[in-house]
Amino acid sequence: HLQAQLTEVGVEEGHRAETLQAHIASLEKQLMHVSTTVEEANSTLQAAGEEHKGKMAVLYLQLSEKDEAARTLGEQLHAALADAERLQGVLETRAEELRVVEEKVRAVDVLRLAAEERAAGAEG
Numbered sequence: 001h002l003q004a005q006l007t008e009v010g011v012e013e014g015h016r017a018e019t020l021q022a023h024i025a026s027l028e029k030q031l032m033h034v035s036t037t038v039e040e041a042n043s044t045l046q047a048a049g050e051e052h053k054g055k056m057a058v059l060y061l062q063l064s065e066k067d068e069a070a071r072t073l074g075e076q077l078h079a080a081l082a083d084a085e086r087l088q089g090v091l092e093t094r095a096e097e098l099r100v101v102e103e104k105v106r107a108v109d110v111l112r113l114a115a116e117e118r119a120a121g122a123e124g
Helices: 002-123
Strands: none
Touching: none
16 A cells, blocks of 8 residues: 555656656746847847947037038138128228218319309409
């Protein structure tokens, strides 16, 4: 009877061992799957990081170019303003010269009219 009980316990333990081994094999498969998933995720993340770095480099380059363009435009604007101020000065000088010339022309007209009146008076 004891032998039968020992045999039964042995069979049960054998079943438990097989079940445990099957469970361990299942867990190993799951672990492999998780490892693969983690590796793929790492790879994807790394690729995304590289892509992000590339995009950031392009954006930085574009920003640098735009900054340089803005600086160049600023310099051109500054030069144009300086030219405009210089032109304003030239125009003001020309306007003053024109006023002087107009005054001289008026003075000459006044003298001419006076001379004509004297001539007319001398004739008459």
